Amino acid sequence: MSEATNNTQAIPAATSRLLLRAIDLSKRFPLSSGWWDRNPSFVHAVDGVSFDLMAGETLGIVGESGCGKTTTGRMLVRLAEPTEGQVLFENESGDLEDIAHLKGQPLKDFRRRAQMVFQDPYESMNPRRTIFDTVAEPLQVQKIGDHAERLERVSETLGLVGLTPPSSFLFRFPHELSGGQRQRVAIARALVMNPSFVVADEPTSMLDISIRTGIMQLMGELADRLGISYLYITHDLAVARYMCSRIAVMYLGKIVEMGETEEVLQNPVHPYTKALLSAVPVPDPEATRDPIDIKGSVSVPVDPLPRCRFYDRCPIADNFCRDNDHPPLQDKGSGRLAACYKA
Amino acid sequence: MATVNAQPAVPSSVWRARLRLASRSVRENWGLFVRTRIGLLGLAIIAMYALLAVAHPVLMSTVWEPRIYDPVIGYAFDETKQPAPPSLKHPLGTDPLGRDILSQLMFSARSEFLLGLLAATVTVVIGTSVGAIAAYFGGWVDTILMRLADIMIMMPAISVLIVLSALIGVEHFELALLIGILSGFGATGVVLKSQALSVVVKPYIDAARSAGGGHFHIILVHIVPNLLPLSFLYMMFTVTSAIFSEAVLSFLGLLNVRMSWGLMIHTTESAGYLLQVAEFWWLIFPASLSITLLCSAFYLVGRSLDEVVNPRLRSR
Numbered sequence: 127m128s129e130a131t132n133n134t135q136a137i138p139a140a141t142s143r144l145l146l147r148a149i150d151l152s153k154r155f156p157l158s159s160g161w162w163d164r165n166p167s168f169v170h171a172v173d174g175v176s177f178d179l180m181a182g183e184t185l186g187i188v189g190e191s192g193c194g195k196t197t198t199g200r201m202l203v204r205l206a207e208p209t210e211g212q213v214l215f216e217n218e219s220g221d222l223e224d225i226a227h228l229k230g231q232p233l234k235d236f237r238r239r240a241q242m243v244f245q246d247p248y249e250s251m252n253p254r255r256t257i258f259d260t261v262a263e264p265l266q267v268q269k270i271g272d273h274a275e276r277l278e279r280v281s282e283t284l285g286l287v288g289l290t291p292p293s294s295f296l297f298r299f300p301h302e303l304s305g306g307q308r309q310r311v312a313i314a315r316a317l318v319m320n321p322s323f324v325v326a327d328e329p330t331s332m333l334d335i336s337i338r339t340g341i342m343q344l345m346g347e348l349a350d351r352l353g354i355s356y357l358y359i360t361h362d363l364a365v366a367r368y369m370c371s372r373i374a375v376m377y378l379g380k381i382v383e384m385g386e387t388e389e390v391l392q393n394p395v396h397p398y399t400k401a402l403l404s405a406v407p408v409p410d411p412e413a414t415r416d417p418i419d420i421k422g423s424v425s426v427p428v429d430p431l432p433r434c435r436f437y438d439r440c441p442i443a444d445n446f447c448r449d450n451d452h453p454p455l456q457d458k459g460s461g462r463l464a465a466c467y468k469a
Numbered sequence: 470m471a472t473v474n475a476q477p478a479v480p481s482s483v484w485r486a487r488l489r490l491a492s493r494s495v496r497e498n499w500g501l502f503v504r505t506r507i508g509l510l511g512l513a514i515i516a517m518y519a520l521l522a523v524a525h526p527v528l529m530s531t532v533w534e535p536r537i538y539d540p541v542i543g544y545a546f547d548e549t550k551q552p553a554p555p556s557l558k559h560p561l562g563t564d565p566l567g568r569d570i571l572s573q574l575m576f577s578a579r580s581e582f583l584l585g586l587l588a589a590t591v592t593v594v595i596g597t598s599v600g601a602i603a604a605y606f607g608g609w610v611d612t613i614l615m616r617l618a619d620i621m622i623m624m625p626a627i628s629v630l631i632v633l634s635a636l637i638g639v640e641h642f643e644l645a646l647l648i649g650i651l652s653g654f655g656a657t658g659v660v661l662k663s664q665a666l667s668v669v670v671k672p673y674i675d676a677a678r679s680a681g682g683g684h685f686h687i688i689l690v691h692i693v694p695n696l697l698p699l700s701f702l703y704m705m706f707t708v709t710s711a712i713f714s715e716a717v718l719s720f721l722g723l724l725n726v727r728m729s730w731g732l733m734i735h736t737t738e739s740a741g742y743l744l745q746v747a748e749f750w751w752l753i754f755p756a757s758l759s760i761t762l763l764c765s766a767f768y769l770v771g772r773s774l775d776e777v778v779n780p781r782l783r784s785r
């Protein structure tokens with residue numbers, strides 16, 4: 127099940143320059159209400175999430191389906207507008223600027239610096255457009271270069287993602303390419319404007335297992351070479367381990383634990399992280415781990431009660447966890463953050 | 470030689486590549502179209518009527534004497550009794566007012582085409598825009614457009630036409646616009662919107678947005694091209710319904726047109742020959758057969774286009 131069992135890693139070196147800071151980011155979706163609905167319910171897809179991302183760093187977001195990973199990523203590239211909170215992002219002159227509610231030309235300029243690679247390589251390209259049209263689209267809508275320059279830029283980027291010779295791909299249609307090739311095209315489209323930040327939303331989960339490692343290696347190499355920061359979304363801890371220097375574990379719209387990847391995976395603090403890890407087969411036959419049982423499955427955070435989000439499934443919760451609001455993300459020593467009263 | 474090199478070599482090869490792709494896709498689709506057979510039959514019928522339409526002015530200015538053969542004000546002085554049965558000079562006979570039926574048939578073919586194509590174009594332009602805009606923007610834009618569609622669909626077209634023809638006099642042009650607007654804002658718009666709904670949720674729309682593409686870019690470059698196959702299909706069906714509506718309305722005498730296939734039947738009816746089909750067949754059959762044939766032809770072309778654009782239907 128894990129495609130990165132070897133110990134080689136694709137983790138690029140981070141710098142100490144802050145690129146992005148999310149502050150109390152929230153996204154709520156109203157549930158099937160009309161204008162007559164006085165008290166609509168909300169899905170709290172993302173609920174008060176904060177983290178920093180350094181230039182060149184890859185931060186992993188892991189968690190079960192529906193915990194708000196994609197929504198978080200979409201807010202960072204402004205495919206969704208945050209309901210609350212701020213996203214500070216380094217602008218061209220090197221200052222941090224809140225991009226959470228940008229509009230018009232400033233938003234368009236921001237889009238040059240932040241891109242996204244989508245999960246499904248079969249649906250993320252318009253079937254009626256050639257590879258050249260697809261990869262050149264950002265240059266075209268941003269009015270970068272003339273036709274000849276764009277052609278050169280696109281060819282160069284296709285070469286960069288390993289589609290060589292580029293000329294043999296330019297005028298083909300997506301359906302003529304394999305899944306792995308398409309995902310390379312999607313990466314090329316994201317990189318063609320030289321962004322400093324890319325959200326990768328489970329870029330390998332729809333691909334054949336045999337080619338996943340290749341795509342992950344490519345993304346790691348590109349980050350190193352071009353100094354890109356990734357927010358790497360995955361539900362596979364082995365992938366996170368392979369790609370990310372730090373990870374944030376999400377549960378029902380909240381970050382419940384965050385820290386250095388190896389630290390978190392080898393020495394989890396939060397009961398949810400422990401449970402996630404106990405569900406993963408251990409590569410080392412000598413190692414033993416106590417199985418941890420969590421009851422039920424993940425629910426949808428519709429108007430959540432003011433208590434710990436993990437209360438219903440937590441093996442160590444007590445009345446304090448039920449009677450108090452969701453615990454804040456606190457330092458549990460050596461830079462590890464966890465949101466738990468009991469840990 | 471130097472002037473040739475001044476042209477950047479690369480972009481011209483881009484256009485050549487695009488041209489090659491376009492011609493390849495036309496060839497492939499044509500192959501699929503041909504394989505459906507019924508589409509070819511439809512095209513053949515359409516081509517035949519197109520020829521008739523084109524030939525009319527030529528005949529009028531060469532062998533047909535306008536005094537006798539004019540479809541509206543001509544009179545067959547060479548016949549003693551009107552309506553005259555088919556003869557060498559009048560292959561389809563004359564109508565109760567002594568006018569040459571073949572000439573009327575050919576003259577009307579042109580306006581049937583113009584009517585059908587104008588109505589279809591208006592329908593498709595409006596329907597595609599309405600569908601794309603309603604699906605893309607959603608919210609109140611969608612609500613307004615869909616309530617408008619409800620009104621268009623519920624509108625009793627015949628009574629509207631009766632009122633309109635009483636008020637302003639409806640000719641082919643107005644009829645085409647009316648059909649186009651009713652169908653474009655109505656049923657066609659709704660169908661194209663439901664198709665567009667399946668396009669707007671595709672991640673490539675998000676990709677275009679995150680590239681910085683504006684609403685106009687996304688609608689024009691990503692949504693509309695994915696609606697066009699279905700639009701063309703509805704274009705064919707609209708031609709059919711426009712020709713048919715015209716025939717019905719002319720027959721009822723609601724249209725202010727000089728000559729049309731429906732009007733030919735109307736003339737027959739008002740002169741009292743409608744129920745004597747066996748004896749005066751040439752008064753009824755040419756016009757009604759033409760209406761049927763041309764309507765079916767466009768319908769057949771539409772059906773086989775449906776198979777070309779819907780791979781689901783192809784492999785039966």
Ligand SMILES: Nc1ncnc2c1ncn2[C@@H]1O[C@H](COP(=O)(O)OP(=O)(O)OP(=O)(O)O)[C@@H](O)[C@H]1O
Nearest residue numbers: 155169171190191192193194195196197198426427
């Ligand atoms: N546009 C939307 N409208 C309403 N609810 C939404 C919308 N997008 C997401 N949600 C809800 O928000 C929650 C989080 O969704 P999200 O897609 O971010 O989860 P995820 O962690 O990416 O899950 P997966 O691993 O399945 O991709 C889910 O409960 C989802 O149903």
Ligand SMILES: [Mg+2]
Nearest residue numbers: 195196197327
């Ligand atoms: Mg997701």
